[in-house]
Amino acid sequence: MQKKVFKLFYDFEKEEQWLSQMEKEGWAFTKYVPGFYTFESCDKGQYRYRMEFLKHGPKHEETKDYLQFLEETGITCVSSFASWVYLRKAAEEGPFNLFSDIDSRIQHNKRIKNLWIFLTLIEFVGVVNNLFLAGVTDERNWTNVLCGLILLPICVVFARMVIRLIKKLINWKPIV
Amino acid sequence: MQNVSVLSGGRVELGAGTLYGAINTLLKKRWIMPWETNKSSRKKEYVITDLGKGTVDREMKRLTELLENSKKIVGGETHAEKSV
Numbered sequence: 001m002q003k004k005v006f007k008l009f010y011d012f013e014k015e016e017q018w019l020s021q022m023e024k025e026g027w028a029f030t031k032y033v034p035g036f037y038t039f040e041s042c043d044k045g046q047y048r049y050r051m052e053f054l055k056h057g058p059k060h061e062e063t064k065d066y067l068q069f070l071e072e073t074g075i076t077c078v079s080s081f082a083s084w085v086y087l088r089k090a091a092e093e094g095p096f097n098l099f100s101d102i103d104s105r106i107q108h109n110k111r112i113k114n115l116w117i118f119l120t121l122i123e124f125v126g127v128v129n130n131l132f133l134a135g136v137t138d139e140r141n142w143t144n145v146l147c148g149l150i151l152l153p154i155c156v157v158f159a160r161m162v163i164r165l166i167k168k169l170i171n172w173k174p175i176v
Numbered sequence: 177m178q179n180v181s182v183l184s185g186g187r188v189e190l191g192a193g194t195l196y197g198a199i200n201t202l203l204k205k206r207w208i209m210p211w212e213t214n215k216s217s218r219k220k221e222y223v224i225t226d227l228g229k230g231t232v233d234r235e236m237k238r239l240t241e242l243l244e245n246s247k248k249i250v251g252g253e254t255h256a257e258k259s260v
Contacts, residue, residue, distance in 0.1 A: 052193065066196055072219055073177060073192045098193035108193070 001041040003027065008035055010161055012051045012084075012112070019049040019086070032079040032086060047088040048096040053112050054083045106172055113165040120162055123155035207231055 130148030207228030
């Protein structure tokens with residue numbers, strides 16, 4: 001049996017937890033297309049899930065090499081979206097953590113922080129464009145105001161994500 | 177990865193992402209190099225270089241010195257004098 005679930009996440013760690021929770025309820029995650037998660041019914045608790053934001057895109061040589069390396073250690077790439085990969089490992093093989101030292105964890109979170117900075121800037125440009133600039137060049141219309149007002153809270157949410165990641169990185173900084 | 181877990185008595189569970197980064201760093205520093213004898217196997221194997229061996233030797237000496245000095249200070253064999 002198959003089912004599709006619509007859900008939006010901005011915290012990848014919550015997403016990982018949710019995928020693992022679904023698996024515990026007997027739904028194995030198989031595919032992601034923005035917003036939509038496909039699940040197949042499975043025996044409960046077979047796999048554990050992790051997500052990684054890779055350095056390169058899905059077609060890059062290093063990505064292929066890395067995924068093959070993961071395969072050798074019993075980790076399968078279930079689905080991918082841009083540079084995000086959804087990975088799983090059999091639960092019987094023990095705990096599943098991609099990173100075991102603080103340096104590699106910092107590197108991964110820095111990449112995610114930069115992604116959110118980029119997304120926040122795009123939203124910010126959208127807000128400024130719609131709320132302020134639209135009225136300068138031609139007559140301001142309500143569509144612009146509406147778009148701006150919709151984008152504003154999204155921009156705030158994204159910016160808060162950036163702040164959260166920066167705080168996390170500061171806490172992780174080595175003492176020496 | 178299993179070996180690391182056994183050696184550390186289960187304390188260190190080496191992450192695959194961390195290991196991949198470490199191997200690439202070692203390759204870049206030329207402390208290890210790819211070992212190609214098993215062409216039938218897709219599994220990559222590496223062998224330590226002379227440069228790598230030298231580095232391991234130096235690092236072991238450094239750690240031994242660190243441990244001995246720690247024992248001296250904590251063990252109280254010689255009391256470190258406080259000088260201002």
